[in-house]
Structure formats: structure tokens, C-alpha cells
Amino acid sequence: MATMAGDRGHAGDGSRRDFLYVATGTAAAVGAALTVWPLIDQMNPAGDVLALASTEVDLSPIEVGQSITVVWRGRPVFVRRRTAGEISAAAEAVVSDLPDPQTDSDRVQQTEWLVLVGVCTHLGCIPLGQKGTDPRGDWGGWFCPCHGSHYDTSGRVRKGPAPENLAVPPYEFVTETTIKIG
């Protein structure tokens, strides 16, 4: 069809007709956007999931040299109260030699407390080292049994296929003895 119905009209009708179509198209687009957004947003984490977005941890029962594991956003988080030896070993490492260079001071807020996401950065296994009987790898931190990555007492990768240091989650000290992760 070469001519649309409604094309037959006075020349002055042209702009009024176009305005109508533009206005209608715009309203329809707004309507479409209002429709599409909820369908997408409903897949975002729901209220009850977001409520578990942060976890508070009471540090007072943890003794020097002890590690505990807490769950944050579905993943394990290692909280270790480091011994003086572990702290100095971490501080004395030659940063430029590290596969993922980072100073210990950049990874802790208080040197006694190390908070790490306990997920190996290689392919996601949970490294060993939390329990006293666990192997801790050659640097006294953690050892991932899946493919042999070694982490030091700052959670930095030293050997093995893991590309990055164990992640430090966002956390803050809400009191002297309580941290809030996330």
C-alpha cells in the first residue's frame, strides 16, 4: 500500500498527525518501560536475602592463634586472631616476589585480626587451615587441597594456580570486639 489511510488530508494536518503518532509512541514506550522493569527487577535479591547481606561477628571468644569460620552471603569467611609470629611473617614478606603483590597492612584493619573470604581464587574450593589439625601450606596460612594453592598468614597466594590473594570482604569494627561484615 503506497498511501496510508489518513494520508488524505490537508497539508496542515501533517504536523498534527505526526505529533499524535509521536505522542502515542512515547506513551507506549513509557508504558513498555514501566512494564519491563518489574520483570527484570524481580530477579534481583529479594528483601529477605538482602537482610542477610551483612553478618556481625563477636570476636571476644576467639583466642590468639585461633581461627573461626562464619557464613556471609552464603560463603565461608575466615576470621583468624593472628599470633605475633604470624603477623611478623606477613609483614616481612617481599611484596614484589608475590604472585599478587599486596602489603599485609593493606589487607588488615587491626594487625591482630585477619578477615578473609574463605574461597580459593582459583576455582572456588574452600582452603584448609581453619582447624588445628588442618595442613596450612608452606607459609603457615591456608592450603587448598583441590589444586595445591598455598596462602600465607596474610591470605596471600604464594604458590599454585590461584591467580589472586584470598579476598578481604568489606567489614568494620562496630565495637572493640565486634565486626560487621558486608
Add this chain to the structure above:
Amino acid sequence: MGRINTMGTGRRLVAGLAAVGLAVWISATGPVIAAEGTSYEKRDWSFYGIFGTYERAPLQRGFQVYVEVCAACHGLKRIAFRNLVDIGFSDAEAKAIAAEYEVEDGPDQEGEMFTRPGRLSDYFVPPFANDNAARASNNGALPPDLSLITKARGGGPDYVYALLVGYAEPPGGEELPDGMSYNLAFPGHQIAMPPPLWADAVEYADGTSATVPQLAEDLSYFLAWTAEPKLEERKRLGLKVMIVMIILAGLLYAVKRRIWAGLH
């Protein structure tokens, strides 16, 4: 230029009027005849109507009534402490309220369940471990969880209010079975719950006089919110969406007329 389908316009007009008439009828106030000869007045709540919202003051007063009077027997398990932020408490206040409750958690490393103070992510702790325990403590009657009560009863908050203020002497001095009370609004008029409210049962934090009608109104108001916490969001979005859609329908009508004008 004749048009073939003037019938369409007339029918649409009738349909439109019918829809409006339906809306008016639905919103009509007046007494409602409910089940089995009970009746109650339709009340005017601030959350009714197109622009309805929840006022924070009655919500918080109603919450206080729930906690101090009803929570002894009735659970509120679909409300989490974090939801209290929506009725006007701050994060810190809601956290403090949560911490007043002991929540079951566990098992611990020894395999034992334990209790700990509530957190924002926890839900209100039911007063009884399970339905059987609830019945055992209430002469065999089960106090229902109140989270959805205003949507689970035909009269909604009007009915809940009427029930709370509807205790009376049975007509003709009729003897009721042990443990039952006479209530004007409850279907069958015999209710296992004794009158839960009395004047000054609660000392309102904001100083409002705690008459029985006031307590009943605030509690019903709060329970309307627990059943429908998204009401405000629904009506706000509804206004936007309806305006856009009515404009769009109007524009589409104009487009239709323009295109059909091209015939003949």
C-alpha cells in the same frame, strides 16, 4: 461522512458507566451483613481509597498493643524485625526491638539448639512452639497467627475492629459453654478468646488516651499493615501506571479515529 459502527460508541459508553458504577458500589459505605446474622460498620481508614497511605502513629500504637496484649497468644510470623522500619522505627530502634527477643538458632558444634538475641533478619517469635502447644494452653482453641488476619476475613480491618469492640452480654442471659464469650461480630456469636482489651490496657508511648475503641482501632490498623505491607507502594505505582495507561488509551483512540477517518 457516515460511519457504520455508531453501535460501538454506545456500547463502550455503557461499559464505561458500568465500570464506574461498579467502582462506586464497591466503595460504598454502610453496614455490611456478614456471616450468620452478624453485621459490622464499614469504617473509614486512611489507607482506603486511591490515595490511601499508612500513618505512622497508629501503626506504632497498634504495634505496641500487639506486643503488650496479643503476642502472649498470637504469633506474627510473617513480619521480620527489619519490616518495622516501614512503620517508622529507625534501624537502631528496630534492632533494639529485635534484641529483646530470644530466637532459636543452631545446632551448634555439639549438635544442640540454642537461643540468641534477635537480629533484624529474624522474624517475630511465635508464643507457642507449635499448634498443639497453642491449643493445650488455650482450652483446645488455636489463636491464629495475625500476620494475614485482615485479608483472611471477609470484613478486613472493619471486621477485626468490630470483633475487638463487640464483646457483650449474651441476649436473654443465655448461658455459654465454659470458656466461651459472647461477641456480636464473630460468626456464631460464641468466641473462645476472652475480651482482650480494656481501658488503659496499654500506656501509649505517644500519650494517646487508650480507650477500648482506640486500642481496637490502632490494633486493626497495624494488622492491616502486617497483611498488606506493600499497600502504599501499590497505590503510588498504581497512580502513575493508571495515568500513563489512561493517557495512552486516549491517544490510541485518537489514532484510531484518525486512521478510520481515511475510509470513504
Add this chain to the structure above:
Amino acid sequence: MQPGGFQSSSKIVQWIEYRLPIFSFLDHSVGTQYPSPKNLSYLWNFGSLAGIALVIQIVTGIVLAMHYVPHGDMAFDSVERIMRDVNYGWLIRYIHANGSSMFFAVVYIHIFRGLYYGSYKFPRELLWWLGLVIFILMMMTAFMGYVLPWGQMSYWAATVITNLFTAIPWAGEAITEWLWGGFVVGTPTLTRFYSLHYLIPFVIFGIVFVHIWALHVHKSNNPLGVEMKTPKDSIAFHPYYTVKDMFGLGVFLVVFGFWVFYFPNYLGHPDNYIPANPLQTPPHIVPEWYLLPFYAILRAIPSKLGGVIAMVASLGILFLVPWLDTSRVRSATFRPIFKQFYWLLVADVLVLGYVGAQPAEGIFVHIGRIATAYYFVHFILVLPLVGWLERPKPVPDSIAAAEAAKQGRPAPQAGE
């Protein structure tokens, strides 16, 4: 030259069209090359509205399925989680629940349009049958869907309706236990209803395509009931009916929005906000409004098997309508006696709907039986008799002739 004959200046369109002539296909089915009667009223909008309602149900349903848990212990809670915690969950749930009502409202108007204008008559009998099959599948889907929230009404409606199968002689008990997957309605029943509730809409979708295919063979009926004969009787579907359908959709969405945003629970039953309790029956078990007429017919017959047969027959009789209606005139516009009985049928169905919502006691029992009796009398006796005995008003020769008569012009001559 494109295979389908669709011309376009766009290189992209040409590229696609040469490999898969989708544009000429669309143009011939809903476009400028598909003729429709020029006199269709707004009652002809309801087919497209039904199709859109189906899509809305499918889209919202798929999204709800991302959050719903089909287990007796968790179903009700998962729906409340959708209402309270899932972003816009309340909106999607209310759209889906009220969308079911909108879908049936639109389909009922569509069906009653067909009954008034004789759209079921030759050569559209199969089209009518396909529509009835869609309607039956819709009712099954809606019934199973209503069970999923696992409220009191969900559970007890499921119990009552599945118990109907015990009426089947000899194998009834075994069939019912097979349906339940147990000795009563329970989680096994819920999970299989969930699976089928997800499946059947797509079956409906396929049958809708066949329904439209059948329609496109002989094209639409029209208010005059006179088939299109010359190009003077028709206009192109696009742009006339595409834009009219879009406007109809706009009105539909406004009505839909009214329910979703302001009265989202009005069409439902409060008892379904009570979690299912297998040990406590609600005082009055009622289906959703759109199933009420059939529920009334079911309860009108005192025997269990009789009631089931009557309910099935009330749907089955509709398949026979093209032959029960013996009139050679299609449209009620020209059938003064038929028209009156038609409105009597409409009133009868409304009465049946009302009775279905009442307790099966007292006067409602009698009204229900009379209304049920009339329903069958209407189809079995009234339709054939009126068709034979009625003297219809003169039927116009063509749509164009009727239009001309209305405008006071002489009818178009052949070849004009």
C-alpha cells in the same frame, strides 16, 4: 522479486524476506493483504484481547515460577515471600491472579459474541470447536493454578473437584487415588498440578494458532452475519483493525489496572489467605467466579454421578450448537425471536453464576435446578425450534449494500 511478494526499501528486510518470507507472511495474515469485514464492532476486539491475556499469564507465571515452591509445607509461605520480599513480587502475583479473571471475562464476551452472531455456523464449525477446546483447557489450567497457593480454598476446592472422579462407576476410587498420588489431596497432588499448570498454557498457545489458522480460511464473521463477497465489503486488517485492537488493548489494561492496583483481592476469597488445613473444612467452598455457572450445574443434580454428567454435558452441548441451531440466518440482528431467547440464556447463565456462589440450601437449590433445566432446554429444544419456526427479518445482500442503505445511497452494483 521476493518469494512472498512483499516489497520494501530496507536492505535488511529484503535480506530476511528472501530467506524466510516472514514479512509477507505477516502482511497476508494480519497486515495490508488480509481482508476483514469493514463493519466489525468492538465485540470483535475480544479475540486479540484473549491472546494478549494468555501472554500476560504466561509471562507473569514464568516469573512467579522463579520464586514459588511447590511443596505442601512451603507453598503458602513462598507465595507470601513473593508478596513481601521479592522485588515487585506483589505486583506480579496480583497481575497473575487478576489476570486469570480478566482472561475469562474477555473469553466469555468472545464466546457470547459468537453465540449472538452465529459465528459457529458453517463454515466456522471447527473454529468454534477449537475455541471450546481452548476454553476447557483454560478451566483446567485455572483450577490447578488456584490450588498452588495452598490456602484453605485451594486445598478444599481441589478435594471437592477431584472427589468427583469417585463418581465414575467401578474404577472411580482407583482413578481418584491415581489423580491424588495418595489417599487425599497432598504434596504429590500439588507438584503434579504445578507441572501441568505450567504445561497447558503452552498447549493452549498452540491451539490458539490453529484457531487463528481456521479463522483465516474463511475470515471473520461480522455483525450482519453476511459473508464478505466483494472488496467493497472489506478493509485491510492493517492499519484499521491493528489500531482498533491497540485501542482495545489500552482500555483492557486500564480495567486490568483498576483491579490490580485498587481491588486486588476483591475477586478472590479471604479463606485462601488461611494456610491449608486438611482437618478443617471452610464453611462454604466456592470456586472463582468464572467457574460458578458450572459449579451450580454440578450441584443442581442430587446424584454425584448425575451432577458430573450434567456439568460435562453443559460443555459438551456447546460442541453441538452449529447443528442444534437450524436457522439459515446467522446473525441475531435479523432473528427477533432468537434474540430474546439469547438474552434469556445470558440471564440464565448469570443466575447460575449467582447460585453457584450461594450455599446449596433452601431456595437456591430450586433456582439452580430451574436454571440448569433451562440451560439444556435452550440448546436442545429452543435453538432447533426457533431456527425452524422463526421468520427472520430480511437479510441485506452484502455488507456494502447494508452500509449504502444506511447512508441512503443505492446499493453498489456488481462490478462497481
